[in-house]
Amino acid sequence: MGVAELLLVGVVILLGLCGVLVPGVPGSWLVWAAVLWWALKDPQPVSWGVLVGATVVLFLSQVVRWALPPRRLRASGATPRMGVYAGAGAFLGFVLVPVLGAIPGFMAGIYLHERLRLGRHGEAMASLRTAMRSGGSSVLTELFTCLLIMGAWVGTVIWG
Secondary structure, eight states, X not given: OOHHHHHHHHHHHHHHHHHHHSTTOOHHHHHHHHHHHHHXXXXXXXXXXXXXXXXXXXXXXXXXXXXXXOOOHHHHTOOHHHHHHHHHHHHHHHHHTTTTTHHXXXXXXXXXHHHHHHOOHHHHHHHHHHHIIIIIHHHHHHHHHHHHHHHHHHHHHHHO
């Protein structure tokens, strides 16, 4: 697989990561489809292993999301800008503190957005709790899963 095709797969994965934060966009399925495309174009055992792993992780994430409360982020006052802050925080956390940093990064992004909007620590913490209870945990689960898949793909492309 050439560099141009790898870049296209990477772009589709990034679009899928952004799609997780936008209601109604099948972000996790875009990430999975990009890995499928890569595995079909570069049929090696390691690429099929990443595809199988991505499929299993996405299935487990769907099971976990069914157990969580449904998404009602708009009712909690969540805005698209909050999603951008949360997504950027999760991505930075994932890169700076490998893998597990996505969870505190996601919540730090929401907190930072609310702190800038509301101006006080107590109100920002209350808003963070409301956002996480209103479906933020569901979004975090899906985003974390997609970040794991992206990490596996990047690691395999670089070192595989």
